[in-house]
Amino acid sequence: MLFRRYENNPILTANQWPYPVNAVFNPGAIKVDDETVLLVRVEDLRGFSHLTVARSKDGMADWRIDPSPTLQSDTSVQEERWGLEDPRIVWLEEQEVYAITYVSFSKGGPLVSLATTKDFRTFTRHGPLLPPEDKDACVFPRRFQGRFALIHRPLIRGEGHIWIAFSPDLRHWGDHRVLLPTRPGLWDCHRVGLGPQPIETPEGWLIIYHGVRSTASGSLYRVGLALLDLEEPWKVICRAEEWLLNPRESYERVGDVPGVIFPTGVVVHQETDELFLYYGAADSSVGLAIAHMSKIKEYLLSCPTPRSSE
Ligand code: BMA
Secondary structure, three states: OOOEOOOOOOOOOOOHHOOOOOOOEEEEEEOOEEEEEEEEEEEEOOOOEEEEEEEEOOOOOOOOOOOOEOOOOOOOOOHHEEEEEEEEEEEOOOOEEEEEEEEEOOOEEEEEEEEEEEOOOOOEEEEEEEOOEEEEEOOOOOOOOOEEEEEEEOOOOOOEEEEEEOOOOOOOOOOEEEEEEOOOOOOOEEEEEOOOOEEOOOOOEEEEEEEEEOOOOEEEEEEEEEEEEEOOOOOOEEOOOOEEEOOOOOHHHOOOOOOOEEEHHHHHEOOOOEEEEEEEEOEEEEEEEEEEEEHHHHHHHOOOOOOOOO
């Protein structure tokens, strides 16, 4: 087992929240100075979501939660009418800002938007990047051959594959390609979507993603791994066939949407070689799973390179 669940899971629940909410889940995560910052998706009692910061020294316990919503939807803007969801965070080296890609829910469907911040208190909105229906997006922290890259998950003819796109300016996106498709017959046959931000390692970009299988009693959301080429991230070096995490604990099996592990944030602690994976559990609470980076890479490098026809 590569991942072990933190013994005091779930680490964040609606009961701990400083104001009345329905659920807290699907957090973006990043290390800021010596703290872990989570930007948590919070669903209010109308069913709309906003984002609220929770901070912790060790990334496990003693979370300090902002007393009120940190980033609310701007309801004067069409695309944010029904709330903000599922943020992913990277540090953009060139601009020296944190970039947050999140799902803004328009009446026309969910789409991918970008905001930047330096301090997680004030945010600059850059608006929608791609039209609906699109989710599960994250920009890479740097350019490749002069272009930024974005992983995202459009829904096209009911098919949900992971795509990659490129941009000279973080605004105009093109050169669209399928990166990681669903795999007929396997646990990720119905839909796939990027999990946390891509993680740069000497061997390539580590991608953690969710895969969905539809069953007679609803969808099962599990967690998989892939590795992308470091300088040409549209090339998949390897992809694990087996899932790495599967809804098993009670807080993953009982909740507003049962049977869901939905990873959205990661922090790598170089000192201990540990990867902290933050995930939404059953669309109700936040869980933490921990793995050793060296073990993950060793396992992944033994996995097959996908054929281009897959
Ligand atoms: C996905 C997203 C996530 C959610 C998951 C399970 O499509 O909407 O926000 O956690 O479904 O319900």
